Amino acid sequence: xxxxxxxxxxxxxxxxxxxxxxxxxxxxFNSQRKPREMxxxxxxxxxxxxxxxxxxxxxxYLLDYQVCRYKHMPLVYKCAHERHDYLNCxxxxxxxxxxxxxxxxxxxxxxxRVAGAA
Amino acid sequence: xxxxSICFIWGVxxxxxxxxxxxxxxxxxxxxxxYFLEWEVISFNSVKIEMGVLFDWMSMLFMMFVFLISxxxxxxxxxxMSSELNLNRFIMLVIMFVLSMALLIISxxxxxxxxxxxxxxxxxxxxxxxxxNIKSFNAGMLTALSNRIGDVxxxxxxxxxxxxxxxxxxxxxxxxxxxFEMLVIGGLIMAAAMTKSAQxxxxxxxxxxxxxPTPVSALVHSSTLVTAGVYLLxxxxxxxxDSYIINILLLLSGLTMFMAxxxxxxxFDLKKIIALSTLSQLGLMMSILSMGMGDLAFFHLxxxxxxxxxxxxxxxxxxxxxxxxxxxxxxxxxxxxxxLTSLCFNIANMALCGIPFLAGFYSKxxxxxxxxMSNLNLFVFFLYFISTGLTVFYSFRLSMYLMVxxxxxxxxxxxxxxxxxxxxxxxxxxxxxxxxxGMLVWMIFPYPYMIYLSLNMKLMVVYVSLLGGLMGYLVSVxxxxxxxxxxxxxxxxxFLGVMWFLPNLSTYGLNYIFLSLGxxxxxxxxxxxxxxxxxxxxxxxxxxxxxxxxFFHMNNFKIYLFSFIMWMVMFLFMLII
Amino acid sequence: xxxxxxxxxxxxSQKVCSLYKRALRNLESYYDRRNVFRYQxxxxxxxxxxxAKECDLRKATELLKAGEEELFQIQHPIPKKFAQSxxxxxxxxxxxxxxxxxxxxxxxxxxxxxxxxxxREERKKEFIAMWEKExxxxxxxxxx
Numbered sequence: 068x069x070x071x072x073x074x075x076x077x078x079x080x081x082x083x084x085x086x087x088x089x090x091x092x093x094x095x096f097n098s099q100r101k102p103r104e105m106x107x108x109x110x111x112x113x114x115x116x117x118x119x120x121x122x123x124x125x126x127x128y129l130l131d132y133q134v135c136r137y138k139h140m141p142l143v144y145k146c147a148h149e150r151h152d153y154l155n156c157x158x159x160x161x162x163x164x165x166x167x168x169x170x171x172x173x174x175x176x177x178x179x180r181v182a183g184a185a
Numbered sequence: 186x187x188x189x190s191i192c193f194i195w196g197v198x199x200x201x202x203x204x205x206x207x208x209x210x211x212x213x214x215x216x217x218x219x220y221f222l223e224w225e226v227i228s229f230n231s232v233k234i235e236m237g238v239l240f241d242w243m244s245m246l247f248m249m250f251v252f253l254i255s256x257x258x259x260x261x262x263x264x265x266m267s268s269e270l271n272l273n274r275f276i277m278l279v280i281m282f283v284l285s286m287a288l289l290i291i292s293x294x295x296x297x298x299x300x301x302x303x304x305x306x307x308x309x310x311x312x313x314x315x316x317x318n319i320k321s322f323n324a325g326m327l328t329a330l331s332n333r334i335g336d337v338x339x340x341x342x343x344x345x346x347x348x349x350x351x352x353x354x355x356x357x358x359x360x361x362x363x364x365f366e367m368l369v370i371g372g373l374i375m376a377a378a379m380t381k382s383a384q385x386x387x388x389x390x391x392x393x394x395x396x397x398p399t400p401v402s403a404l405v406h407s408s409t410l411v412t413a414g415v416y417l418l419x420x421x422x423x424x425x426x427d428s429y430i431i432n433i434l435l436l437l438s439g440l441t442m443f444m445a446x447x448x449x450x451x452x453f454d455l456k457k458i459i460a461l462s463t464l465s466q467l468g469l470m471m472s473i474l475s476m477g478m479g480d481l482a483f484f485h486l487x488x489x490x491x492x493x494x495x496x497x498x499x500x501x502x503x504x505x506x507x508x509x510x511x512x513x514x515x516x517x518x519x520x521x522x523x524x525l526t527s528l529c530f531n532i533a534n535m536a537l538c539g540i541p542f543l544a545g546f547y548s549k550x551x552x553x554x555x556x557x558m559s560n561l562n563l564f565v566f567f568l569y570f571i572s573t574g575l576t577v578f579y580s581f582r583l584s585m586y587l588m589v590x591x592x593x594x595x596x597x598x599x600x601x602x603x604x605x606x607x608x609x610x611x612x613x614x615x616x617x618x619x620x621x622x623g624m625l626v627w628m629i630f631p632y633p634y635m636i637y638l639s640l641n642m643k644l645m646v647v648y649v650s651l652l653g654g655l656m657g658y659l660v661s662v663x664x665x666x667x668x669x670x671x672x673x674x675x676x677x678x679x680f681l682g683v684m685w686f687l688p689n690l691s692t693y694g695l696n697y698i699f700l701s702l703g704x705x706x707x708x709x710x711x712x713x714x715x716x717x718x719x720x721x722x723x724x725x726x727x728x729x730x731x732x733x734x735x736f737f738h739m740n741n742f743k744i745y746l747f748s749f750i751m752w753m754v755m756f757l758f759m760l761i762i
Numbered sequence: 763x764x765x766x767x768x769x770x771x772x773x774x775s776q777k778v779c780s781l782y783k784r785a786l787r788n789l790e791s792y793y794d795r796r797n798v799f800r801y802q803x804x805x806x807x808x809x810x811x812x813x814a815k816e817c818d819l820r821k822a823t824e825l826l827k828a829g830e831e832e833l834f835q836i837q838h839p840i841p842k843k844f845a846q847s848x849x850x851x852x853x854x855x856x857x858x859x860x861x862x863x864x865x866x867x868x869x870x871x872x873x874x875x876x877x878x879x880x881x882r883e884e885r886k887k888e889f890i891a892m893w894e895k896e897x898x899x900x901x902x903x904x905x906x
Contacts, residue, residue, distance in 0.1 A: 084560060116217060121632050133631065140215040143627035150633055157635035318854040396851070453840050454851070509845040509852040514794040586794075593794060665801045669792055672836065682839045 077168075080175040088167060090174050125160055128153035191276050192263035199256030199283070206249035214242040214628065221293065233351040239293035243483060246629075247290050247416065250487050253617070254408050254494045255283045257610040261498055262400035264606035265505060275315065279404065282308040286409045290416065294352040295343045302339060302381070302413065306332035309410050313397040324396035327692065331390040335380035335414070342373040358423040371424045374417060375434055382414030382467050385437045385444065389688035391464050395456040395511075399501030402456060407463055407497050408490030415470045415486055422479035435475040439568040442468030444685055446575030450582060450660070451671075451682035455500050455511045458583055461684075462537065463493055465572060472569070473552050481555060484629055485548035491618040492536040492544055498611050499530040503587070505607075506600050513583065517590035522600040527588055529611045534584055536618050538577045538650060544622030549573070551626070553646050554636045573646060574653035581657025589661075774822060781829050782810055791838035 074084065092100055107126040115133055117126065132153050135146040213219070220240040227234050259279060266272055285308060289301025306329065314325035346352055348366050361367045383391040394406055405411075418425075418434075425431040445464035452458050466489050474482040503519060503526060504511055520527040536545040556569050592598050602608070660670065671678045680686070737744065772780075786803060793799040816822045845852040864882070872879045894900075 118632070129632065132633075136631065137215055141211045141628060154633060154635050158637055161635065161637050316852075316855040317857075318852075320851070320853065453842070509855070511845065511851050512842055514791070514842050590795065593796065663793065663795050663798050665798050667798075671792055671838075675836070679839045 077172050080172060080179065082168075082172050082175060084168070086171070088171050090171065094174065095170075123160065125153060125156035128156050190263060191273055192259050195276060195280060196256045196260035196263070199252045199259065203249045203252035203256060206245050206252060209240070210242050210245045210249060210628075213240065213245060231350040233353075235294070235351070235353070236297065237293045237353060238291050239355070240291065243419075244290045246487065247483075248287055250490050251283065251286055251290070251409055254490060254614070255279065255404055257613050258400045258404040258494070258498075261403070261501070261607050261610040262398075264604050265400055265501055266398065275312075275398075278308055278312050278315075279401070282312065282405065282409070286413065289413055293355045295339065295346055295354060296352055298417065299336070299339050299343060302377075302417075303336050305381075305410050305413055306336060309394070309401075309405050312401040312405060313394050315398055315401065316396070321396040324390075324393040327688075328390045328394045331380055331383075331387050331691075334387065335377040338373045338377035338380070342370045342377070345370050345373065354421065358421065362424060362427070367424065368428065368430065371421065371428065372430050374421055375425070375430065378414035378418045378471075379434070379437065380414070381417075382411050382471060383441075383464055384434075384468065384471060385441045385687070387691070388441055388445070388464060389684070389691045392452075392457045392460045392684065393688065395454070395460050399456070399497060399504060402460070403494045403497035403501065406460060407493035411463060411467055412470075412486050412490065415467065415474065415482060418471070418474050419479045419483055419486075422474065422477070425475070426477050431475045435472055435565060438468045438471035438475060439565050439572075440468075441465070442472065442572040443568050443575070444687075446572045446579065447681055448684045449579040450575065451678055453512055453514055455504065455513050455516070455583075455587075456497070457511075458513070458579060459493070459496050459500055462496075462576070462579065463489075465576060466493070466537075469549075469552065469569075469572065472565070473556070476556070476559060476561075478552075478555060480629060481548070481552050484625060485552060487625060488536070488544040488548045488618070488622050491614060491621055492533040495529055495533040495611060495614040495618050496537070498607070498614065499526050499533065502526050502602075502604065502607050502611070503530075505604075506602070507594065510594065513586040515594045516587050517593045518588070520588040522592070523602045525602055525608055526611075529615050530587070531584065532615060533618060534580045536622075538580050538654075539573070539646065542623070544618045544620075547622035547626040550646060551634065554638065554643070555634055557638055557642055557645075558634075558636055570645060570649050574649040574656075577650045577653030578657045578660075581654045582661045585658065585661035774819065774826070777826060778810075781826065781833065782806075785829075785833055787841065788833060788837055791840070791842040 074082075077083075092102075103124055105122075105124055105126065107122075107130055109122075111130060112122050112126055115130060117129060117133075121129060128149070132146060132149040135149045136143055139145045220238075222238045222240075223235045224237075225233070225235045259276060262272075262275065262279070266275055269275060282305065285301050285304030287301075289298055289305065292298050292301060309332070310325050310329040313328050314321045343352065345366055346354065346357075349357055349361065354370075357367060379385075380387040391406060391411065395402060397405070442465050445461045445468060449458050449461035449465070452461060466485070470482045470485050470489070473485070503516065503523065506523065507516065510516075519530070532543065536543040539546045539549040541550075553569060553573065556566065592600070683689070785806060789802050789806060790799055793802050813822070813825050816825070841849075843850040846855075847853065
């Protein structure tokens with residue numbers, strides 16, 4: 068239901084959750100923004116057989132978690148720290164994507180307002 | 186002397202088998218190894234027919250749970266079915282069932298899945314009709330025919346799969362996703378899993394199959410037979426991830442979840458309530474599977490097997506004490522007179538509702554949180570949460586009927602619980618149903634799910650559970666001055682009390698025309714015209730014909746005169762012309 | 763109680779008693795707790811007692827018909843039945859084999875219980891004699 072309430076405003080500007088950002092990344096920012104980079108090698112991910120959907124920007128924490136799991140199996144609860152790190156990174160990524168979505172929505176609203184005033 | 190009884194031998198054997206499987210689970214999961222053994226039967230051009238056995242951690246884990254529950258059930262039935270003269274036959278049937286299930290679990294190709302699937306259906310029919318009264322026969326018929334539909338659908342999918350040259354579906358799931366044939370196969374498999382796991386069009390057999398003895402219900406209808414469909418779909422999960430056909434399953438399983446939850450509130454037979462609760466949880470498993478999260482469905486399958494088998498076994502002990510009465514209106518005061526049973530019952534019920542840190546909490550709560558994080562239709566979302574509330578509703582109502590109050594059957598009674606054979610088996614499952622949730626949630630998820638929810642959304646599960654619990658309390662408290670909610674909403678209660686008339690639709694609705702046509706044909710043809718014509722008629726025809734031929738055979742003089750005249754006429758004719 | 767020459771005929775009071783018993787059982791399905799049931803049963807009995815002294819049989823049959831109709835409309839979809847009674851869960855679960863099955867035993871099996879089978883034929887004759895003393899000889903033309 069969060070998606071229902073959250074996307075209520077976004078429907079007015081035709082913004083869907085799967086859309087990519089359409090504006091220039093530096094519009095409205097004073098400082099330079101760096102593109103995100105992956106910290107895990109592709110070969111490491113392939114050799115650890117991590118599924119494609121999980122090869123995102125937090126995959127290095129995931130690799131650490133897998134290593135720790137292998138060391139401690141079956142007492143995997145000892146890996147709680149690595150799991151916490153991975154989930155925190157995923158959380159930060161989620162928040163970042165939420166902020167990007169909101170930025171896109173506001174820029175579109177501003178565009179409509181500017182077009183309406185002109 | 187009791188050590189040589191068949192129950193003890195097989196029970197202990199299956200228990201040690203399950204411990205052996207546990208070791209394999211750890212080993213296979215740790216090293217991320219899959220053992221896929223193949224024996225080739227024939228291989229030419231692009232056809233490769235082979236017999237395969239698949240050992241990966243998922244099949245080993247499921248086999249471990251199946252063997253554990255079956256060992257506990259066999260030990261339990263030593264005492265439950267002690268008055269049975271043919272106990273050996275019963276144990277043999279249970280063992281055949283477990284072997285069919287094991288065959289289904291480890292097979293990666295459709296033919297051996299069909300063998301296991303058909304074996305399950307057939308042996309469960311034999312087990313349901315074990316007590317040979319009319320009710321059991323009807324229930325067995327319903328079970329066997331509903332499962333048979335699934336068998337036919339799997340047979341059809343086998344013939345479609347020959348199109349690809351081999352029946353090892355494992356190799357086709359990722360690569361042939363966009364083929365039309367694969368979509369057809371997927372649809373057929375989905376429908377077959379729906380019949381086995383009793384989703385909405387085929388859900389009438391599960392409450393009816395409660396005519397089986399209780400150990401059978403604990404093994405078959407809680408953890409193994411009905412989860413075979415879910416397991417098959419988990420194996421086929423990669424096929425359905427981006428397809429549209431799985432939305433049908435989402436809708437139907439959500440409706441099943443809801444319908445079973447509501448019907449369990451109006452039901453008064455103890456085993457039927459637990460059967461409807463199984464149906465509701467199966468709907469939950471299927472619906473989370475149809476959203477693409479097969480590992481969550483598998484997790485819930487395993488924890489559900491534990492506490493549902495425990496619930497059935499407690500119900501069995503209670504029924505045994507009450508001399509075969511299954512109606513909860515006759516029961517009461519279990520917590521006073523059968524304290525250990527009520528301990529197991531309460532813990533299993535709490536695990537079912539998702540009380541924190543018992544087994545069911547980890548699987549159910551994780552499912553609900555992932556549902557909240559995903560992009561869903563509002564209707565389906567409501568179905569999930571209302572069904573969770575309904576689960577607590579009927580569990581609470583059941584506890585109130587059984588535990589609170591006093592014994593309702595007679596005024597003088599003697600309930601005893603010192604049947605330690607049954608209780609010891611229940612304790613094994615009790616320990617597992619408390620511990621297995623926490624144990625599995627660490628082991629099964631190599632790639633954890635990230636959940637980020639606001640406080641109210643996170644607590645929505647708690648709100649819905651508390652609301653359900655409150656309703657369950659209010660419905661079952663009955664004083665002299667309280668209104669009778671059943672009579673006041675009589676039409677609605679009768680509709681919901683017979684499971685929305687689905688059993689009647691599936692049996693009378695579909696079959697009445699054909700059965701009555703068959704009856705009319707029997708009366709008119711078999712006992713009518715065919716009696717006249719083929720019984721008497723053939724002999725009359727033969728008699729007349731043989732009289733006719735006898736005329737020629739006996740060299741009647743008329744033949745010679747007639748042939749003489751015929752030749753003279755022909756001769757004169759030819760002379761004239 | 764229905765000792766009439768033709769089966770299926772019941773007197774008015776028998777019908778009323780049958781309706782009362784079925785209504786009580788129906789009430790028991792709704793009100794589980796015994797004390798609540800007792801209260802409702804007393805109320806039901808008061809309803810029956812109100813019209814008990816009806817002398818006009820036409821009105822009495824009309825009341826009976828209305829009562830049957832009301833019971834049909836209110837009947838519980840899942841009535842509370844005992845397990846071993848017809849319609850219950852455990853009905854006919856354990857059947858005792860009929861006596862004539864013993865005649866079909868193999869002689870080796872019969873030899874396991876020699877004392878019993880020695881006396882069995884005489885017991886059968888005694889049983890037939892007891893039956894004929896009680897109920898009289900049966901028609902010869904009906905048996906084959």
